[in-house]
Amino acid sequence: MKLQFSVPTMACGACVKTITNAVKSVDQTAQIEADPKTKQVAVETDSSEAAVKEAIEGAGYAIA
Ligand SMILES: [Cu+2]
Numbered sequence: 001m002k003l004q005f006s007v008p009t010m011a012c013g014a015c016v017k018t019i020t021n022a023v024k025s026v027d028q029t030a031q032i033e034a035d036p037k038t039k040q041v042a043v044e045t046d047s048s049e050a051a052v053k054e055a056i057e058g059a060g061y062a063i064a
Pocket of ligand 1: 010011012013014015016
């Protein structure tokens with residue numbers, strides 16, 4: 001399924017990398033599109049929304 005998150009503190013490429021790695025730790029095959037300009041993270045995954053959310057928040061990024 002396709003999930004969409006708003007991550008206001010995602011500011012640069014390093015943030016994108018951190019968030020991408022965090023999501024991949026939950027689902028290695030996940031497709032992640034993260035844009036620091038729009039603060040949007042789109043994730044195509046078979047994992048649950050709760051698991052992906054927890055991974056992103058666990059990496060230090062609050063979800064709006
Ligand atoms: Cu950053």
